[in-house]
Amino acid sequence: MELSRILIGAMRFKDRPAAVATVRAAIDAGFNYIDCSPCYCYRSEEENSERWVGEAINHPDYRDRVMVSAKCSPGNGGWELGEFSKAKGFGVRTADQLRQVFDQSRNRIGVDRFDYYHLWTTHTKEQLDETLKPGGWYEGLRSVKDKWGRLGITTHADGGTIISFLESGKFEIVTIPFNVVNTTRREVVDYCNKKGIVVIAMNPFAGGFLATHERLRDLSLRYLLSLEGVHPLIGFSSVSEVDYAAKILDEMPAGGYNADEILDEVNDLINTDEPRCTACGYCQPCPEGINVGACLSYYNIYKYMHMAEAKEAFNKKQWEDGLRLDRCKYCGTCKLRCPNHLDVVAIIKDARRMMYEKKS
Numbered sequence: 578m579e580l581s582r583i584l585i586g587a588m589r590f591k592d593r594p595a596a597v598a599t600v601r602a603a604i605d606a607g608f609n610y611i612d613c614s615p616c617y618c619y620r621s622e623e624e625n626s627e628r629w630v631g632e633a634i635n636h637p638d639y640r641d642r643v644m645v646s647a648k649c650s651p652g653n654g655g656w657e658l659g660e661f662s663k664a665k666g667f668g669v670r671t672a673d674q675l676r677q678v679f680d681q682s683r684n685r686i687g688v689d690r691f692d693y694y695h696l697w698t699t700h701t702k703e704q705l706d707e708t709l710k711p712g713g714w715y716e717g718l719r720s721v722k723d724k725w726g727r728l729g730i731t732t733h734a735d736g737g738t739i740i741s742f743l744e745s746g747k748f749e750i751v752t753i754p755f756n757v758v759n760t761t762r763r764e765v766v767d768y769c770n771k772k773g774i775v776v777i778a779m780n781p782f783a784g785g786f787l788a789t790h791e792r793l794r795d796l797s798l799r800y801l802l803s804l805e806g807v808h809p810l811i812g813f814s815s816v817s818e819v820d821y822a823a824k825i826l827d828e829m830p831a832g833g834y835n836a837d838e839i840l841d842e843v844n845d846l847i848n849t850d851e852p853r854c855t856a857c858g859y860c861q862p863c864p865e866g867i868n869v870g871a872c873l874s875y876y877n878i879y880k881y882m883h884m885a886e887a888k889e890a891f892n893k894k895q896w897e898d899g900l901r902l903d904r905c906k907y908c909g910t911c912k913l914r915c916p917n918h919l920d921v922v923a924i925i926k927d928a929r930r931m932m933y934e935k936k937s
């Protein structure tokens with residue numbers, strides 16, 4: 578089955594009935610891939626996203642129309658290696674732990690095999706090396722080779738690091754944060770297009786805040802659909818969100834959406850003459866692991882469009898190491914690399930003041 582253009586994320590369901598209705602509506606809309614994780618919506622062994630997805634898809638009208646992806650991580654969600662948590666799929670660092678979590682997901686979702694399996698939240702070389710060690714994650718997955726189809730990786734690393742991961746030749750699909758205001762990983766998209774690797778764009782609405790602005794919401798989805806080989810992964814929480822995405826897809830002109838026109842319109846909405854970061858990503862990597870362009874994408878929308886939601890989303894996502902702008906040591910490396918000749922250090926100082934101050 579060929580991958581649909583829009584894919585189903587399983588991380589934002591309110592409860593079991595909403596999950597079942599939403600997943601079935603998404604499959605009815607033609608979205609044929611669902612991205613599961615042991616930790617999504619986890620409340621108990623019986624009440625979690627994997628169980629809810631299982632109820633939605635294990636029905637004669639649905640099972641044959643959707644491909645299932647599952648995943649687990651050697652890490653803790655951030656840059657570190659994790660402690661083993663079978664229930665939530667973190668800290669999976671031995672072949673035996675992999676098999677435990679793999680079978681747990683199969684049992685919860687109620688499937689014999691996965692179409693895709695992802696090495697999840699793997700952002701550093703240390704984490705990837707841990708995965709590939711003898712007796713580790715990868716060996717465990719190879720030992721159940723008859724129960725999964727294609728291998729992918731989900732990562733928030735910078736573009737250069739992601740490409741080095743992909744050069745291992747092990748991954749046929751990669752899931753990265755990518756959206757209309759944060760294109761810092763654009764080089765990965767270009768690399769994957771050349772190599773025939775599928776790109777899944779997670780975080781299409783930047784933690785949801787882009788969806789709070791009617792026009793930005795349209796532009797966000799249209800932008801991702803304008804890029805060849807990119808599949809937006811949307812964490813649907815309701816049937817109306819599915820209907821909205823299906824409408825944007827239906828409205829796509831025969832020649833596709835035009836990326837440059839969309840980016841120009843976003844630029845007009847931001848509407849400032851001040852020199853600003855364009856989230857190009859060329860200043861990476863930062864020695865402190867900060868994704869400068871990603872951080873400043875939230876700051877730009879907050880500062881120039883006065884959207885409090887951007888600041889809220891930024892602060893909610895401080896579990897993501899790349900967004901920890903408070904760890905900046907003002908070393909100036911990013912400033913030296915910026916092709917826009919921005920005074921990046923001064924901008925970061927202002928961004929830290931605005932984005933972390935308590936009053937908005």
Ligand code: SF4
Binds near residue numbers: 863867909
């Ligand atoms: S100035 Fe800050 S963000 Fe820029 S490279 Fe140095 S530590 Fe990283």
Ligand code: SF4
Binds near residue numbers: 858859861919
């Ligand atoms: S600071 Fe400069 S190099 Fe870094 S992402 Fe922004 S525009 Fe690009």
